[in-house]
Amino acid sequence: MRLCYMDGNFLPFDRAALPLSDHIILRGIGVFDLVRTYGRRPMMMTYHLERLLKSASALGIENKLGVEAMKSIVREGIGRMDGDGEVLVNFYITGGDNFVDGCRFPDPRYFVSFQDLVLPDKELYVKGVRLFPLDRARLMPSAKSIDYSAALAKNSVDPGALEVLYCPGGGITEAGHSSFFMIKDGKVVTAPDDVVLAGTTRSLLLQILTENEIDLELRVPSLEELSEAQEAFITGSVKEIMPVVQVGDITVGDGDPGEVTGRIRKLYRENIPRWLE
Amino acid sequence: MRLCYMDGNFLPFDRAALPLSDHIILRGIGVFDLVRTYGRRPMMMTYHLERLLKSASALGIENKLGVEAMKSIVREGIGRMDGDGEVLVNFYITGGDNFVDGCRFPDPRYFVSFQDLVLPDKELYVKGVRLFPLDRARLMPSAKSIDYSAALAKNSVDPGALEVLYCPGGGITEAGHSSFFMIKDGKVVTAPDDVVLAGTTRSLLLQILTENEIDLELRVPSLEELSEAQEAFITGSVKEIMPVVQVGDITVGDGDPGEVTGRIRKLYRENIPRWLE
Numbered sequence: 045m046r047l048c049y050m051d052g053n054f055l056p057f058d059r060a061a062l063p064l065s066d067h068i069i070l071r072g073i074g075v076f077d078l079v080r081t082y083g084r085r086p087m088m089m090t091y092h093l094e095r096l097l098k099s100a101s102a103l104g105i106e107n108k109l110g111v112e113a114m115k116s117i118v119r120e121g122i123g124r125m126d127g128d129g130e131v132l133v134n135f136y137i138t139g140g141d142n143f144v145d146g147c148r149f150p151d152p153r154y155f156v157s158f159q160d161l162v163l164p165d166k167e168l169y170v171k172g173v174r175l176f177p178l179d180r181a182r183l184m185p186s187a188k189s190i191d192y193s194a195a196l197a198k199n200s201v202d203p204g205a206l207e208v209l210y211c212p213g214g215g216i217t218e219a220g221h222s223s224f225f226m227i228k229d230g231k232v233v234t235a236p237d238d239v240v241l242a243g244t245t246r247s248l249l250l251q252i253l254t255e256n257e258i259d260l261e262l263r264v265p266s267l268e269e270l271s272e273a274q275e276a277f278i279t280g281s282v283k284e285i286m287p288v289v290q291v292g293d294i295t296v297g298d299g300d301p302g303e304v305t306g307r308i309r310k311l312y313r314e315n316i317p318r319w320l321e
Numbered sequence: 322m323r324l325c326y327m328d329g330n331f332l333p334f335d336r337a338a339l340p341l342s343d344h345i346i347l348r349g350i351g352v353f354d355l356v357r358t359y360g361r362r363p364m365m366m367t368y369h370l371e372r373l374l375k376s377a378s379a380l381g382i383e384n385k386l387g388v389e390a391m392k393s394i395v396r397e398g399i400g401r402m403d404g405d406g407e408v409l410v411n412f413y414i415t416g417g418d419n420f421v422d423g424c425r426f427p428d429p430r431y432f433v434s435f436q437d438l439v440l441p442d443k444e445l446y447v448k449g450v451r452l453f454p455l456d457r458a459r460l461m462p463s464a465k466s467i468d469y470s471a472a473l474a475k476n477s478v479d480p481g482a483l484e485v486l487y488c489p490g491g492g493i494t495e496a497g498h499s500s501f502f503m504i505k506d507g508k509v510v511t512a513p514d515d516v517v518l519a520g521t522t523r524s525l526l527l528q529i530l531t532e533n534e535i536d537l538e539l540r541v542p543s544l545e546e547l548s549e550a551q552e553a554f555i556t557g558s559v560k561e562i563m564p565v566v567q568v569g570d571i572t573v574g575d576g577d578p579g580e581v582t583g584r585i586r587k588l589y590r591e592n593i594p595r596w597l598e
Binding site for chain 2: 048050057058060061062063064065068069070071072073074102103104134136138143145146147155157180181182183184187189190191192193194196197203213
């Protein structure tokens with residue numbers, strides 16, 4: 045079942061359409077954010093929707109909808125989904141038809157997709173995953189724009205890799221759909237907020253690590269360092285904490301998911317109830 | 322007047338729509354290319370449409386339409402436009418609904434926009450333009466994807482700049498909507514094909530420069546060099562050859578459009594008839 049909210053109405057997703065004149069189609073001017081549920085309760089909804097508004101602002105899209113109104117739409121859509129399974133919500137803001145003053149999109153459109161949540165294969169957590177390093181950075185790291193063309197094109201080069209890993213100039217920033225963490229000499233290392241998307245799972249995790257007195261370094265780790273690291277993992281709302289055992293030719297640690305990653309994953313899962321809304 | 326071709330039909334552009342399920346909307350998977358007319362004859366149509374197919378391929382979109390069939394659509398659409406003014410054609414290929422094997426979009430959609438050509442203000446050629454330097458590169462320089470979010474967001478930083486200029490690590494690659502050229506010590510310098518979009522106007526110009534024995538260097542010029550250069554210009558299908566007099570804080574030459582740029586622009590215009598189809 046897939047449901048859509050648009051212009052005040054809920055309708056089957058496959059019956060919803062956008063005019064060609066919208067700049068999300070003509071020039072990729074669109075942003076989105078996703079919310080998943082646990083026990084049908086949305087996780088970190090406020091954080092996700094506030095990030096959505098920041099993304100819109102970074103692209104010059106002038107949002108007209110408040111976070112509380114957005115929350116009502118998310119809650120109502122979840123309620124309309126059949127059964128009692130978990131739901132994945134994707135909330136979009138488009139550039140709309142009008143582009144003025146060379147920088148403003150004053151008439152955005154909104155649509156929201158509601159679908160059954162599909163979790164990653166459990167095997168990925170047991171065996172760990174491979175990432176494909178790319179010597180590039182996202183053009184606007186602060187915005188979650190719809191542009192995932194580079195993130196999705198990686199598989200033609202390395203079909204076995206789960207995601208691309210952006211490594212501009214050899215420094216690891218973030219993965220195509222996830223935040224990236226390296227564990228080296230007992231410290232957890234991840235790129236600072238100003239060069240990556242402020243991942244929600246990442247943000248929770250940083251808080252949990254601090255509360256549990258696990259050493260943290262906010263800096264861009266290099267690919268060279270990674271070959272001497274003990275463990276690595278990626279994070280995301282749906283995948284939570286997933287071990288990384290290979291990046292291109294580099295085997296991380298002994299090539300198996302590590303103990304510290306396992307412990308951090310357990311800590312994260314224990315803390316989830318704190319952020320359900 | 323704006324016309325659209327879609328699914329075998331021509332219809333008013335504002336009546337055409339795409340289903341939300343298309344990945345051009347959901348994840349920015351879409352490519353396009355444009356063709357303009359001179360005397361109602363399309364310029365470099367074959368080159369543009371072949372580049373369109375390369376762009377599609379780079380994003381994993383499996384094109385089903387041959388270049389000759391595309392040409393027929395372009396010609397018919399131009400014929401259907403009212404009056405005898407020039408026409409701007411935008412030919413799109415979308416990712417479609419299906420994404421398989423983690424890298425393929427096997428069911429693309431096609432749509433084509435036909436509209437009256439609007440030329441840049443003549444004043445821009447007389448006074449020259451300012452560009453806004455950005456320390457980033459496009460993620461997939463070889464593909465003309467729909468993602469122009471960074472190119473369009475520049476004006477909030479420098480509203481007077483015409484376009485963004487991508488300068489990753491201080492090396493000048495290309496502008497947001499144009500190819501970039503610097504003239505220094507009698508030589509024309511521009512970035513090689515492997516780091517920029519293979520611009521059509523750029524490609525013609527390289528041929529014309531060679532035929533006219535004007536010295537050419539295919540390498541990435543630096544922002545530092547630009548401050549010692551005599552002239553600079555950008556090229557594009559609609560703008561043709563447009564002088565650049567400022568890049569951020571750097572004034573190019575004496576701050577006025579240069580003589581060599583003027584001569585190159587004249588050469589380009591004289592050669593246009595060779596590439597009408």
